[in-house]
Amino acid sequence: MLNFILKKVFGTQNARTLKKLQPIVDEVSSLEEQVAALSDEELKAKTQEFRTSLGQGMSIDDILPEAFAVVREVGKRVLNMRHFDVQILGGVVLHQGKIAEMATGEGKTLVATLPVYLNALAGQGVHVVTVNDYLARRDRNWMGPIYEFLGLTVGVIQHDMAPEERQQAYRCDITYGTNNEFGFDYLRDNMVVDISQRVQRSLNYAIVDEVDSILIDEARTPLIISGPAEESTDKYYKLERFVRGLKGRKITDKEIIDAKNQGIDYEKGYDYLVDEKHRNIWFTESGEKKFEGHFSISLEDPRYIDLKHHRDQATKARDLFKVDVDYVVKDGEVIIVDEFTGRLMPGRRFSDGLHQALEAKEGVKIERENQTLATVTFQNYFRMYKKLAGMTGTAETEAIEFEKIYKLDVVVVPTNRKLIRHNYSDVIYKTEREKFNAVVDEIISTHNEGRPVLVGTISIDKSERLSATLRKRGIVHSVLNAKYHEKEAEIISRAGEEGNITISTNMAGRGTDIVLGEGVAARGGLHVVATERHEARRIDNQLRGRSGRQGDPGSSRFFLSLEDELMRIFGGDKLHSLMDRLGMEEGQDIQHPFVTKAIETAQKRVESRNFEIRKHLLEYDDVMNRQREIIYEERRKVLEGENFKEHIFEIIEDCIERLILLYINPDAREEERDEEAFFGYLRKKTLIDFDGLKSKGFSPEDLKDEIVKSLGTSYEAKAEHVGGDLFHFMQKSILLQIIDSKWKEHLHNLDSLREGINLRAYGQRNPLVEYKHEAFDMFDEMIESIKDEVLEFVFKLEMHAKGKMQSVFQPLEQQFVHPDHAPIADLSRRPAERPSSPQQDSFRREGKEERIEPFKRTTRKVGRNEPCPCGSGKKYKKCCGA
Numbered sequence: 090m091l092n093f094i095l096k097k098v099f100g101t102q103n104a105r106t107l108k109k110l111q112p113i114v115d116e117v118s119s120l121e122e123q124v125a126a127l128s129d130e131e132l133k134a135k136t137q138e139f140r141t142s143l144g145q146g147m148s149i150d151d152i153l154p155e156a157f158a159v160v161r162e163v164g165k166r167v168l169n170m171r172h173f174d175v176q177i178l179g180g181v182v183l184h185q186g187k188i189a190e191m192a193t194g195e196g197k198t199l200v201a202t203l204p205v206y207l208n209a210l211a212g213q214g215v216h217v218v219t220v221n222d223y224l225a226r227r228d229r230n231w232m233g234p235i236y237e238f239l240g241l242t243v244g245v246i247q248h249d250m251a252p253e254e255r256q257q258a259y260r261c262d263i264t265y266g267t268n269n270e271f272g273f274d275y276l277r278d279n280m281v282v283d284i285s286q287r288v289q290r291s292l293n294y295a296i297v298d299e300v301d302s303i304l305i306d307e308a309r310t311p312l313i314i315s316g317p318a319e320e321s322t323d324k325y326y327k328l329e330r331f332v333r334g335l336k337g338r339k340i341t342d343k344e345i346i347d348a349k350n351q352g353i354d355y356e357k358g359y360d361y362l363v364d365e366k367h368r369n370i371w372f373t374e375s376g377e378k379k380f381e382g383h384f385s386i387s388l389e390d391p392r393y394i395d396l397k398h399h400r401d402q403a404t405k406a407r408d409l410f411k412v413d414v415d416y417v418v419k420d421g422e423v424i425i426v427d428e429f430t431g432r433l434m435p436g437r438r439f440s441d442g443l444h445q446a447l448e449a450k451e452g453v454k455i456e457r458e459n460q461t462l463a464t465v466t467f468q469n470y471f472r473m474y475k476k477l478a479g480m481t482g483t484a485e486t487e488a489i490e491f492e493k494i495y496k497l498d499v500v501v502v503p504t505n506r507k508l509i510r511h512n513y514s515d516v517i518y519k520t521e522r523e524k525f526n527a528v529v530d531e532i533i534s535t536h537n538e539g540r541p542v543l544v545g546t547i548s549i550d551k552s553e554r555l556s557a558t559l560r561k562r563g564i565v566h567s568v569l570n571a572k573y574h575e576k577e578a579e580i581i582s583r584a585g586e587e588g589n590i591t592i593s594t595n596m597a598g599r600g601t602d603i604v605l606g607e608g609v610a611a612r613g614g615l616h617v618v619a620t621e622r623h624e625a626r627r628i629d630n631q632l633r634g635r636s637g638r639q640g641d642p643g644s645s646r647f648f649l650s651l652e653d654e655l656m657r658i659f660g661g662d663k664l665h666s667l668m669d670r671l672g673m674e675e676g677q678d679i680q681h682p683f684v685t686k687a688i689e690t691a692q693k694r695v696e697s698r699n700f701e702i703r704k705h706l707l708e709y710d711d712v713m714n715r716q717r718e719i720i721y722e723e724r725r726k727v728l729e730g731e732n733f734k735e736h737i738f739e740i741i742e743d744c745i746e747r748l749i750l751l752y753i754n755p756d757a758r759e760e761e762r763d764e765e766a767f768f769g770y771l772r773k774k775t776l777i778d779f780d781g782l783k784s785k786g787f788s789p790e791d792l793k794d795e796i797v798k799s800l801g802t803s804y805e806a807k808a809e810h811v812g813g814d815l816f817h818f819m820q821k822s823i824l825l826q827i828i829d830s831k832w833k834e835h836l837h838n839l840d841s842l843r844e845g846i847n848l849r850a851y852g853q854r855n856p857l858v859e860y861k862h863e864a865f866d867m868f869d870e871m872i873e874s875i876k877d878e879v880l881e882f883v884f885k886l887e888m889h890a891k892g893k894m895q896s897v898f899q900p901l902e903q904q905f906v907h908p909d910h911a912p913i914a915d916l917s918r919r920p921a922e923r924p925s926s927p928q929q930d931s932f933r934r935e936g937k938e939e940r941i942e943p944f945k946r947t948t949r950k951v952g953r954n955e956p957c958p959c960g961s962g963k964k965y966k967k968c969c970g971a
């Protein structure tokens with residue numbers, strides 16, 4: 090009932106929307122004659138005219154009617170297709186940043202040309218997103234002539250393209266490509282160390298074809314670039330051994346002052362000093378020398394920033410962190426003890442390499458797992474576009490999700506011709522065997538009428554079983570498994586010809602039009618036989634929609650059994666008892682509205698469960714998304730920065746402020762304040778002497794200003810000494826190095842936190858809330874430690890030749906993973922029965938046989954201990970990998 094009301098409300102609302110758009114369509118049509126009278130040259134000149142108008146302050150909406158009329162005219166001339174009125178309507182919907190639901194065969198590929206052209210005029214780039222490489226290429230080649238006629242450039246991204254080719258494609262006015270390529274390119278662009286390596290421009294306007302597949306089905310799992318957590322864990326053990334051979338001295342500030350007053354060299358005979366009160370250590374000259382000698386390095390070389398840092402951490406681990414107080418060792422793992430509550434914090438790791446240092450100290454295995462190097466969900470990727478639109482035959486059932494997650498309205502565009510396909514009611518059998526027998530009978534009887542049959546299955550496995558049965562009975566047919574997109578597109582394009590029987594999984598041959606053969610329409614058109622319900626009604630509708638395109642005659646029927654996955658898991662019991670009551674015999678079916686309803690209910694349950702999973706994934710990603718934005722923005726500033734002084738000094742001021750607060754907070758008690766330690770620390774950090782500022786009674790604010798002023802002088806001197814160009818390069822290099830390595834570690838720690846948070850069994854607390862809270866703290870800590878290192882290295886760095894910049898990410902072997910989304914078959918943990926997934930779409934180059942491999946660039950499996958890609962937050966082995 091509610092459904093009925095919703096439908097009615099939606100129906101009238103949709104009608105209202107369409108009515109409002111109608112005048113625009115009429116206006117486009119009214120311009121037709123006038124535009125048709127233009128010569129080719131005059132038509133081409135329109136692009137420049139439009140651009141001029143835009144430049145003179147006309148809005149893009151002002152020029153829409155004429156621009157659409159121009160595209161329509163060009164379509165006629167170069168593709169021999171005139172955009173139907175409903176296609177113009179669809180084009181307006183897309184331009185307005187909404188989803189146009191248009192049935193299969195309505196010509197959505199052509200519809201997109203209207204808003205694509207219009208929006209590309211502004212020169213900011215338009216992306217057309219398809220589900221696989223084959224379709225990206227096909228659509229680029231198919232529609233390209235329209236844009237090219239009008240003087241726009243068109244590019245296409247293909248899986249195996251090199252960065253330079255990608256760059257070129259992205260520089261075009263219009264770029265076709267898959268969601269995976271666009272998403273991964275975005276991530277990669279945020280790992281480069283020079284702007285010239287970036288491939289994308291800004292994310293301006295995207296039209297997503299088959300938008301439900303991409304923004305809903307594939308959005309169940311994030312895109313992940315992963316790599317080893319460490320290039321090598323060797324260094325931790327080596328440093329631990331090195332530090333063990335050193336001599337440290339615990340010293341208090343008072344002892345330092347006393348020693349100074351008496352002229353005693355308190356560093357003598359020691360390699361490092363330990364300040365327990367401030368939980369700090371520093372190396373003496375002798376210690377530094379030993380270090381350089383031991384590892385045969387020079388500390389002035391920026392390549393050893395990292396090593397030195399880990400040396401300090403190893404030292405801290407040794408002297409400042411106590412087992413069973415700060416941490417415990419349990420089952421070969423170092424687990425943090427919360428300093429306030431004494432609780433164990435599994436999953437939480439000390440940052441900055443300290444955790445690894447403790448693992449080395451305790452002689453336990455340093456986890457060298459794979460970690461996330463960069464990740465984004467499709468939700469968060471596509472939400473970055475200034476304007477987003479989509480098109481598909483099946484969006485309405487998911488309208489709420491589109492609205493909630495993407496703020497995308499769905500507008501149902503009427504078909505060009507009336508839809509006359511007949512959908513027979515479902516028939517249902519007790520066993521799968523009986524069902525398949527009936528399917529085969531139906532195929533044969535339809536075939537005997539001279540009609541083509543398209544059979545849909547939910548998995549490759551089932552396609553093959555059905556195929557075997559047909560073969561046994563000597564019936565010629567073709568099978569598609571979504572393995573070879575191009576070849577399968579060709580096969581499915583002939584599925585409407587007389588006598589053809591085509592078996593296909595739901596995903597196979599998507600985007601290909603099925604045109605009826607001669608005389609087929611008179612015999613009733615294409616008959617679609619479906620062998621099982623999919624978990625989402627949408628997918629069933631897609632299959633049905635294969636028949637009856639553009640007003641063709643056609644029919645469809647679903648065959649089901651109580652043994653089907655969906656029936657078994659959701660609500661098969663009632664049906665069972667119903668069938669028992671009816672006392673059904675072997676081979677007998679029922680066709681009852683109750684059945685259809687029960688199935689629909691089951692599907693709705695799975696749909697909403699899947700929505701929950703996606704929301705859950707997104708809630709976790711949203712936490713990181715904000716952090717990712719901050720870090721990527723910071724990186725962008727550094728990459729594009731011309732002059733870092735201001736930026737670096739912002740960082741330095743923050744640092745100094747924090748240190749002043751820490752050491753000489755005027756609100757603290759006298760004995761808590763420690764000017765001596767403060768200046769000592771500053772000198773260690775910057776190698777600059779601030780003795781002149783001591784005991785002058787400065788207010789904290791003035792003291793900060795004085796210090797910053799003096800650092801400014803040193804900075805300028807250094808800039809002069811090193812030379813502008815090189816100095817700039819050095820700073821950029823340091824900043825990126827520091828940001829990337831801290832961020833990388835942070836991602837690692839987030840992975841680990843997310844895994845561990847579910848293991849914590851305290852009270853009724855919501856793990857997501859805990860996760861947010863701690864992720865926030867960890868991020869803060871990370872930012873502070875970035876600032877701290879910047880302060881240190883800007884002043885300590887000596888000249889080094891301008892070479893190739895070291896990238897934190899580059900040396901790591903990277904994998905690009907978009908794990909298969911977990912379909913319903915997972916519920917029963919029978920992976921062999923998973924429906925083929927849309928991610929199985931990577932490609933080889935044209936000409937070669939297009940073997941499609943799963944979308945895993947280096948064919949890596951998800952590690953058993955990694956977080957499960959489904960977003961549950963559990964380890965893979967305890968979740969989908971079980």
Ligand code: ADP
Pocket residue numbers: 169170171172173176191192193194195196197198199600601602
């Ligand atoms: P969809 O993506 O909506 O399923 P396609 O873009 O694949 O549909 O187009 C389906 C078929 O309709 C194609 O063969 C295309 O050539 C044809 N077509 C689309 N628009 C027109 C038109 N305006 N005039 C003639 N044929 C058209």
Ligand code: MG
Pocket residue numbers: 197198298600601
């Ligand atoms: Mg299409």
